Structures are given as C-alpha cells and as structure tokens.
Amino acid sequence: MLGLRFLYAAIASYWIVLVTTAAAGNSNHPPGPHTPDIKAELGPLLSRNAQIITPSSPHFGEFTERYLLSNSPEYSVVVVVDTEDDVSKAVKYANAHKIPFAAKNTGHGSWGSLATMKGGMNIWMRNLSKIELSLDGQYATVGGGVRIADLVQTLWSARKQTATGLCQCIGVTGSSLGGGVGPIQGEYGLGLDQIVSARVVLADGTAVTASEQSHPELFWGLKGAGHNFGIVTEMKMRVHSNQGKEKWTFTTLIYTQDKLEAVFEQLNVKLATQPAHLSWETIITRDPTTDPDNAILILWVFSNGLNLNAMDKYTKPLRDIGPVAVNTIITDYPGLIEALGYGLTSESCKPNHYGGVFGIGVTRYIPSDLRSMYNLFNQITSEVPEFASSYAFVENYAPQAMQAVPARSTAYAHRHFRALPTIVLLYDAPAAVPALDAKVTLWGEKMRTALMKHQQREESYVNYAVGEQESLEALYGYDGERQQKLRRLKKQYDPYNRFWTYGTIE
Numbered sequence: 001m002l003g004l005r006f007l008y009a010a011i012a013s014y015w016i017v018l019v020t021t022a023a024a025g026n027s028n029h030p031p032g033p034h035t036p037d038i039k040a041e042l043g044p045l046l047s048r049n050a051q052i053i054t055p056s057s058p059h060f061g062e063f064t065e066r067y068l069l070s071n072s073p074e075y076s077v078v079v080v081v082d083t084e085d086d087v088s089k090a091v092k093y094a095n096a097h098k099i100p101f102a103a104k105n106t107g108h109g110s111w112g113s114l115a116t117m118k119g120g121m122n123i124w125m126r127n128l129s130k131i132e133l134s135l136d137g138q139y140a141t142v143g144g145g146v147r148i149a150d151l152v153q154t155l156w157s158a159r160k161q162t163a164t165g166l167c168q169c170i171g172v173t174g175s176s177l178g179g180g181v182g183p184i185q186g187e188y189g190l191g192l193d194q195i196v197s198a199r200v201v202l203a204d205g206t207a208v209t210a211s212e213q214s215h216p217e218l219f220w221g222l223k224g225a226g227h228n229f230g231i232v233t234e235m236k237m238r239v240h241s242n243q244g245k246e247k248w249t250f251t252t253l254i255y256t257q258d259k260l261e262a263v264f265e266q267l268n269v270k271l272a273t274q275p276a277h278l279s280w281e282t283i284i285t286r287d288p289t290t291d292p293d294n295a296i297l298i299l300w301v302f303s304n305g306l307n308l309n310a311m312d313k314y315t316k317p318l319r320d321i322g323p324v325a326v327n328t329i330i331t332d333y334p335g336l337i338e339a340l341g342y343g344l345t346s347e348s349c350k351p352n353h354y355g356g357v358f359g360i361g362v363t364r365y366i367p368s369d370l371r372s373m374y375n376l377f378n379q380i381t382s383e384v385p386e387f388a389s390s391y392a393f394v395e396n397y398a399p400q401a402m403q404a405v406p407a408r409s410t411a412y413a414h415r416h417f418r419a420l421p422t423i424v425l426l427y428d429a430p431a432a433v434p435a436l437d438a439k440v441t442l443w444g445e446k447m448r449t450a451l452m453k454h455q456q457r458e459e460s461y462v463n464y465a466v467g468e469q470e471s472l473e474a475l476y477g478y479d480g481e482r483q484q485k486l487r488r489l490k491k492q493y494d495p496y497n498r499f500w501t502y503g504t505i506e
C-alpha cells in the first residue's frame with residue numbers, strides 16, 4: 001500500500017510541458033512597443049472591476065505563472081477583464097498600439113509558440129467566471145475563465161454533469177476549443193460537442209455570437225480549431241442529469257515492464273468491445289518501491305456502469321497477466337478525479353515546471369512501438385536523474401457518443417482516435433537548464449518518432465501536441481476540403497493572424 005501511495009503521488013505529477021526551441025522568437029510577430037500610458041489610456045475605458053497590471057506591480061507574477069515555464073510568453077502588461085466589453089476594449093487597444101495579445105486562463109496550454117510572444121498583453125480571463133444553469137436544466141452558460149473544477153462542482157451539486165477534460169485545473173474553454181477529451185465522452189461526446197453557442201471577441205475587437213444560426217462557419221471552426229478565431233467570453237453548453245450515474249468503479253493494476261506487450265495486446269482485444277461507460281488509462285513511470293531498476297506500468301480502468309463483481313469479471317484477463325498489485329474502489333465522479341490524481345490540489349495542478357509534452361493519436365495499440373518508446377523512456381529517466389518524475393500516458397476514453405457526431409460537422413478531425421499516447425518529460429529547477437531542455441527536445445522527439453513508426457501518418461490532438469513540430473494536416477485533418485475551409489475562415493475572421501500562439505492556421 002505504501003508503494004501505491006508513492007505511486008499515486010508520482011502519477012499525480014502527471015502533465016508537464018515543453019518547449020525549448022520556441023523561445024527563440026518568431027520573426028513574423030515582433031514585440032509590441034512598450035506603452036507606459038496604458039493605465040491612463042485604457043483604464044478609463046474598462047469596467048469598474050477590471051485592472052491593468054504592469055511588471056512593476058508586486059502581483060504581476062500571480063497573473064503570469066503557468067503550468068510550464070518553458071513556454072511562457074513575455075508580457076508587458078496584464079489586463080484583468082471583468083466583462084466582454086473589457087475584452088473588446090483590450091483587443092482594440094492592443095491592435096491600435098501593435099501589442100501582441102492572447103487570452104490567458106489557467107496557463108496550462110503547452111504550445112511552444114506561446115513563448116514567441118514578446119512584450120505581449122495578457123488578457124487575463126479568470127474573472128469571467130459565470131456558471132448559470134438554464135431554468136429547464138438543460139444548458140449552462142459558462143464564462144470564458146471557468147476552470148473544469150468549478151463547472152464539475154457546480155453541476156454535480158445540481159445533480160448534473162457535462163463532458164469536459166478530466167484535469168480539474170484546466171480551462172473549460174481552452175480545452176474545449178481544441179476538443180476536450182475526458183471520461184464521459186463515450187456517453188456525451190467531447191467537450192466541444194456540448195457547445196450550443198459562444199460569444200466571441202474577434203481579432204478586431206468586435207463581439208459576435210457563433211452558433212448554428214449565427215456565423216455558422218465560425219461556429220464550425222471554433223469546435224476543434226477554436227484558438228485561431230477569437231476570445232470566447234462565454235459559451236452555452238449542454239448539461240445532463242447525473243441521476244443513476246453517481247457511482248464509479250475504479251480498478252488500479254500495477255505491472256512490471258516485462259508485461260508491457262501482454263497488457264497492450266489485451267487492451268487491443270478490449271478496444272473492439274469497449275462499452276460507452278468504461279475507459280482506461282495506462283501510465284509508464286518510475287516507482288523505485290515497485291521496481292528499483294525499471295519504469296513500471298500502471299493501468300487504471302474506470303466504469304460508470306459496472307458494479308464490483310462485473311468489474312472483476314471485466315478485468316480478469318488483465319489480472320491474469322500477473323500485476324504486482326490490484327486495487328478496486330467505488331466512488332463518485334469527484335472521487336474518481338481525486339483517485340486519478342487530477343484534483344485541484346494534485347501535482348497536475350501545481351504550476352511552474354520545465355519540460356515537454358509529445359503526443360500523438362492512434363486507432364489501436366502497436367505493442368512493438370510502445371516497447372521502443374518504453375525502452376527510450378527507461379533509458380533517459382535512468383541516465384538523467386532530474387527526469388525521474390517524468391511519465392508517459394496512454395488515455396483511452398470510450399468513443400461512442402464522440403463518434404456519433406458526424407466527422408465533418410466540426411473542425412475537430414480526430415473522432416477516429418481510440419488512444420492518445422503522450423510522453424511528458426519534465427524537471428523542476430529554479431530556472432530553465434539549457435542542457436536539460438536540449439535533452440527534453442531530443443528524447444521527446446525520439447520517443448514520439450518511435451510511437452509513430454508503424455502509423456500510416458502523423459496525427460495529433462492539438463491540446464497534447466508538441467506544437468510547431470506537427471503539420472496542419474496532422475492537427476486538423478488530411479481532408480483537403482477541411483484544410484481549405486479552415487484557411488478561408490482564418491482569412492475571414494483573423495486576416496492579420498492575431499491569434500498565432502496556439503495551433504495556428506498560417
């Protein structure tokens with residue numbers, strides 16, 4: 001049990017992200033001029049609760065911290081917005097003074113291009129925190145600065161839920177604009193499939209409603225390539241009753257590395273009949289109490305439908321492989337989140353690490369490629385002790401409701417994905433260490449290449465992508481019509497590419 005506790009802590013240090021080369025700068029996007037008068041000029045135009053915070057403020061750092069310091073933009077000012085009109089005014093001011101700008105919510109975004117912003121305006125979204133249930137209980141209006149934890153807790157206490165990402169400290173909007181993958185997508189679809197309409201401040205500062213009826217093509221683009229088109233100040237999302245769905249059964253299986261092929265072969269068998277209420281995730285990490293020499297495998301299987309006995313039956317082939325430990329609990333959805341190590345107080349939610357994320361999407365497991373990736377991971381985490389808390393994960397959320405949505409109906413191009421293998425190399429230090437950053441880039445790419453060896457082509461979920469490595473096709477689909485439509489929309493809604501720091505269509 002002690003071993004398990006250590007393990008949960010290690011795994012909870014989950015996500016951490018990259019980027020080393022991006023900091024070199026992007027000549028297409030020069031730094032904006034410093035505007036010492038911004039408080040005097042923009043301040044009076046903003047609402048009463050808005051704030052303008054400059055680097056001389058002792059609180060500046062509270063607004064600029066991120067999950068991954070490796071990809072921090074360099075800001076000259078923070079505008080703490082309190083209304084949609086504040087966002088419009090900030091964008092118009094930034095444009096007039098040639099200041100690059102981007103929305104910042106939780107700072108979990110891992111794209112390398114974020115670090116190419118110099119002298120930028122941080123449009124700080126967290127105060128756009130409205131969560132309002134409609135009278136009929138079918139929708140929620142969700143502010144552009146809401147975190148997943150806020151939404152999950154509010155809905156759960158109203159006996160509701162909606163599909164979002166799993167990690168509690170990421171933004172509902174930032175994750176949903178690229179997809180929003182999580183444990184109830186088998187029942188309800190992706191986070192972006194819940195969006196019924198969105199208020200969007202466009203690149204020129206005007207605000208519009210995007211929905212099936214209003215700016216329908218923009219609405220299409222927002223759902224999958226959304227970071228390209230505007231700042232979402234609020235969204236209307238579908239919500240669902242959680243009645244009869246309160247309980248989750250959650251099994252942890254821990255394996256030594258020699259079982260890797262057997263585990264993924266068995267998971268390939270299970271892919272064919274994965275029920276909508278059941279998901280699993282595999283983690284590769286180091287836990288010296290379980291194996292002092294080699295990284296181990298942890299497999300989490302979680303179901304919103306199976307009781308203890310049924311779960312036991314379901315996991316029997318996985319238990320027959322010979323895990324070193326097995327543990328099953330019954331909990332509710334908030335409890336599941338905690339058990340998986342994605343709660344607000346978990347390591348996943350602590351900011352200011354260094355490292356990189358290297359993710360791809362696949363339709364089935366290729367055990368030999370996973371073995372190659374494992375061997376590289378095992379080698380580098382043994383050779384470089386600073387990388388000891390790194391991990392690789394393979395998320396496998398159920399596909400049914402996600403795949404029931406027609407593939408062409410949104411800009412999200414990856415409804416065929418069945419698993420998301422992702423490497424997270426990370427280290428903690430008072431400041432970036434160039435030699436470690438170089439190793440992150442080199443070994444992260446080696447591992448990603450190993451994972452792709454037998455894939456037909458490179459494909460990545462934009463929110464887990466390296467950023468700046470992947471082609472537009474890899475991120476947004478190889479279908480030519482889809483690419484043309486995205487480029488046309490970019491030209492129409494952001495002709496000067498002002499939203500260029502994340503998943504940019506250029």
Ligand SMILES: Cc1cc2nc3c(=O)[nH]c(=O)nc-3n(C[C@H](O)[C@H](O)[C@H](O)COP(=O)(O)OP(=O)(O)OC[C@H]3O[C@@H](n4cnc5c(N)ncnc54)[C@H](O)[C@@H]3O)c2cc1C
Binds near residue numbers: 164172
């Ligand atoms: C620890 C961790 C766990 C994660 N877990 C999941 C998960 O379970 N499921 C999943 O799908 N993804 C997950 N992700 C990936 C996550 O979806 C992306 O990192 C996402 O970009 C986070 O958005 P954010 O707003 O929290 O971060 P930020 O860094 O604040 O924003 C990321 C990008 O979104 C833009 N943005 C933010 N808010 C808005 C807005 N209101 N309007 C327009 N643009 C906006 C920003 O300008 C930036 O370009 C995880 C990432 C980490 C680091």
